[in-house]
Amino acid sequence: MSALSHDARNLPFGNGALLRGGRAVSATWDRGAAGAFVEVLFGKHHGEIYAYLYRMVRDGELAADLTQDAFVKAYKAYDTLEKPENARAWLYQIAHRVALDELRRRKIVRFIPWTGESRGSSPSAEHLAMDLRLSGDLERALARIPERQRAALLLNELHDLTGLELAAALGVSHIAARALLSRARGSLRQALTEERAADAALESTTIEAGER
């Protein structure tokens, strides 16, 4: 028979792997602490992290994948957390980077000219599909403003990150975070105004068509 008994021959690591000196033991201990810490962190914050990522990428499945990525990165970056009391902002910082990475990757993908359309001349199929999924002018307006501004608004208004926490999550200085948030409010205002104007125009057109 082809089956082998389960013994050392089947194992990719001999017992010698256990004897890498103090470093291996230390690594094992740290991993255990990291794992337990991340599990607790997940229990407390996975819902809000998922919500944040969902609103950043507007795709439930993708948001779930990114949430998973964020916590895996948190596990790997456990050593970089200096103060446990800052864990929430630290976690948002990781999630924020994960989201921006994904959005950048998506932009790169979008540049592939498979649609034959030039960028910016007309909404892409992706944009159209995305718009269909969005509900309300607020979410459409949010989708239109720059990602970093959107992140700043979401973190501040929906996730209650302020001041230094917000700066830490965004990976910028306190002053830069304030400026970003200020610009974000202006951008949102403008986007909302345009969305509402578009809504009004569409509604007017629909009414006119109905009257005819």
Next chain:
Amino acid sequence: MTMFRRRRPDDWASEHERARVLSALDLVERLPSSDAAWLSDHLLECATCRELAAAYEADRLLLRSLRDTAPEPPRDLWARTAAAIEQEAWGAVRAWRLPRIGHVPLGAASGLLVVAVVVGVTLFGKTPPETAVVPTAPPATPGPDATPGSTPLAIPPNQVAWVQKNDLGTYDLFVVGFDAVCSVDAGAECAPIDSSAGKSVELSRAPGSVVLSPTAPQIVVVDVAASTTGGSVFIVPVPAPQPSFDPSATPSPTPIATPDPTPPPDPTPTPQPTPPPSNEPSASPTGSPDATPDVTPAPTPIPIAEGAVAIISDVIVVGDPAYSPDGTWFAFSARPADGSAGPDIYVWQSSDEMARPVTFDGRSVFTGWIDDLVLGSRAVPIGVIIDDLDPTSSPATRPPATAGPPSPGTDPGSTSSPDPGASPAIPEVFDGVAFVLDPATGASVDLVGSSWRPVVDPSGRLVVFWEGALLVDGTGVGWGLGEGRLLLDAWIAPERPQPPIDPDASPSPDTGSPAPTSSAPTPSAPASTEPSSSLDPSMSPPPVVLRTVLADGPVVDFDARWDPTGTRLAVWIADPADPKIGSLRLFVVDPDTGVLSPSEDRLDGAPALRGFSLERGRLAWITPPGQDGEGSRLHVVAWSLDRFGTIESRPGSELIVLQ
């Protein structure tokens, strides 16, 4: 290249721009008094800026309204994340070993209380601990008589449930949460689990096994008689979820709601003997999915608990029942109590009054779920034992003398259902054929190869199964394990079973169906060589796995279960001398390779009664009675990646851990 210069506080393009920025900043944090005063004055004079400030405030309120529609993360998010972290851990350091729990002194002497008692919500919803946050009752601190230096090991909130006989002779269901265990590394002695507040349901008589619904506030109780002389399977409502696991919730003073169970059927149907099984390797056990056995009026069984409803009676339940992962279905295998036929698989869902059979050959057993599909195995005769050639050698086999096309009049005792009272018959040898079955349609697909009681990991990549001979057991209508071994191997899921397009063209369940079973079975090879995209389109290709022998014969009985992450595998092997007792092992499995961790035996074969519960982060079982002169205990080991700890209940009698 853009040059930046620092803007001075008074360096604004216009007063309106300054007002716009300050209006926005005013929503972020308190403005300096000079800026606040200036803005106030400006807004009094500038209607446009005043409108903009009001609009910012309105936008803010609008944004905050999104809090009411926070998207819910998927329920399996932790399982996915934990598996990813596990893989990350495997990539980092692979050589770690769990301490042997046998080295841990456990007793009632110490004062380390490590249990927070919590009932309700997470149990009956099986809510992942990640959503449970922190139990309301915090873990107690070490008592004054705690072992010096002993340290409780904090773990994510978890829970365990079990049934135990009480002083009144009835049985209590306990549900207990915990977020700390005794650190094995520290060699701590711990206080037993405090179950005083965990009592949930009282059962009037002994259960044989109990299964929790993953979604509904109910349990399924198999009457203990259903394991021996014949009994019933009950659906028992349990207290509805309570908010005690949610620290933000306020305990409700209202009584616990009791769900409205399925109306009690009257009379309780009794399964009729199935037709004599054929000698042919069976046939897909689909038959008519709507077919139900003839109903024979039978006395309504005495409910085992308040509100309990029997979904089948006068049966002997074979193997372990289980809910489907989404809680929609409940499946088990059972045979008539009168011994007139072998086992068939039954399914039940909340809309059904009674369980209904989905196989009809009298030799199929339920082994588990793959998403919403039943995974079962069927015994098929392959020969008889010839042991008169050399009594010292292993029994050889030859084709069964009675093998041939089945006929309705064939004496089942001479084929696959031998009559135990008949003259000494030549022992027959059977082989196991696994199949997946859609309980909704009854359609099934057989798998190629010899595999009995396969158990597939949640990611659908690995399988544990018995490869070897099956022998008719003492009942004459069941099967025990002969020569063979328990294997871990790669699993390639078959195509999803499709019901026949033309119902008239579908084969009769009695005469067999064109099962795709190969005439030259390849051990453990699947029916389809293609990875099954039909079961899970996102499923990655199966791992390249060296078949690993988990147990070699003679094996009397086994039980294998995966945890939800697919990285932990617990295997129980019965003691040949007393099959009620066995040894339990906990393996860590690399999901990519199927290779067990360097420490192949995590528990060092801990003594355990049959029936254990393996969930994410913990394994629970019942220790055999009589150890240290005490009764049985519920024993729990819990881990968080590399950390590993353990807790126990107080000794008691007739404990059963809930699945």
